[in-house]
Amino acid sequence: MKFALDLLGPGRLSLGNQKGSNSIQSLVPIPGRSGSVEAPETTLTDRSLAAGIASDIITTPFNRADVTRRQIEGRSGEIAAVILEPMLGGLGMIPPADGYLAELRSICDENEVLLIFDEVITLRLSLGGLQERQGVHPDLTTMGKIIGGGLPVGAFGGRREIMEQFDPERPDTLMHASTFSGNALSMAAGLATLRALGNEDLERIDGLGERLRAGFDAAFAKAGLWGHASGLGSLSHVHFSEGPISDARASVLGVIQSGSLTKLLQLGMLRRGIFASGRQMYCISTAMSEEEIDRAIEAFEATLHEIRPVAEEECPQLLR
Numbered sequence: 001m002k003f004a005l006d007l008l009g010p011g012r013l014s015l016g017n018q019k020g021s022n023s024i025q026s027l028v029p030i031p032g033r034s035g036s037v038e039a040p041e042t043t044l045t046d047r048s049l050a051a052g053i054a055s056d057i058i059t060t061p062f063n064r065a066d067v068t069r070r071q072i073e074g075r076s077g078e079i080a081a082v083i084l085e086p087m088l089g090g091l092g093m094i095p096p097a098d099g100y101l102a103e104l105r106s107i108c109d110e111n112e113v114l115l116i117f118d119e120v121i122t123l124r125l126s127l128g129g130l131q132e133r134q135g136v137h138p139d140l141t142t143m144g145k146i147i148g149g150g151l152p153v154g155a156f157g158g159r160r161e162i163m164e165q166f167d168p169e170r171p172d173t174l175m176h177a178s179t180f181s182g183n184a185l186s187m188a189a190g191l192a193t194l195r196a197l198g199n200e201d202l203e204r205i206d207g208l209g210e211r212l213r214a215g216f217d218a219a220f221a222k223a224g225l226w227g228h229a230s231g232l233g234s235l236s237h238v239h240f241s242e243g244p245i246s247d248a249r250a251s252v253l254g255v256i257q258s259g260s261l262t263k264l265l266q267l268g269m270l271r272r273g274i275f276a277s278g279r280q281m282y283c284i285s286t287a288m289s290e291e292e293i294d295r296a297i298e299a300f301e302a303t304l305h306e307i308r309p310v311a312e313e314e315c316p317q318l319l320r
């Protein structure tokens with residue numbers, strides 16, 4: 001039996017049976033249900049998934065290549081692929097630790113396992129995605145609406161010998177088809193985006209991201225609250241924490257321990273004209289300038305001062 005080992009956004013590494021279509025990810029490392037960091041447990045996310053699927057899955061923490069190596073080498077010859085977001089997206093825009101992705105590349109090469117990057121979110125970090133910035137090249141890459149100019153689109157690509165498996169002229173081809181394959185509108189928008197977007201644009205919004213994170217960190221200090229803005233380039237996320245967040249468990253624990261502060265922060269920013277997702281993710285577009293960033297920082301600082309009394313009552317551990 002072959003397995004596909006899947007290390008996705010919120011810091012999960014899961015093993016799905018390659019012979020079937022069913023798979024599951026341990027989407028959120030819930031405290032008390034996720035086991036230890038050294039030996040994580042996989043949990044089903046909802047009742048739509050068969051309980052038996054969990055027996056085909058292994059979960060491992062993001063930024064812990066040592067755990068991943070131990071799990072892969074303990075199942076020699078059984079793992080087909082490692083799949084991960086090179087920077088965690090949904091659970092906090094957590095960057096890879098120095099050398100982490102390169103170590104995964106080495107582990108996969110040594111054990112004849114494919115390395116697959118999900119760059120649906122991180123592709124914007126350079127014209128070649130985060131893999132280009134990190135100098136680590138996966139065997140396959142998945143991409144999303146960024147390549148469609150914001151319109152719905154998905155794509156994947158990789159090494160020639162892998163992509164050749166989908167050649168329809170092969171007698172043993174792997175079928176790849178869908179209702180919207182090669183959708184003309186999405187492809188036209190994507191082509192226009194690629195022609196208009198250049199390195200200078202990405203460097204500019206990356207700088208805006210650095211400005212935003214620095215401003216948010218300074219606002220936390222002025223408000224007398226522990227907090228940190230994580231991320232890379234134009235992608236940022238706010239955490240109520242004493243220092244940088246390095247994995248999904250710390251991100252989830254921070255949300256739990258911050259009580260109602262995350263939701264109040266979102267509402268306070270909305271009242272001041274700044275829309276961010278409820279989980280406090282901030283993504284900068286090429287339409288933005290320093291003016292929008294500074295407005296966001298001002299709104300953020302004002303909101304933190306507004307909600308500080310709640311922090312004093314609900315989570316005094318966040319007071320500096």
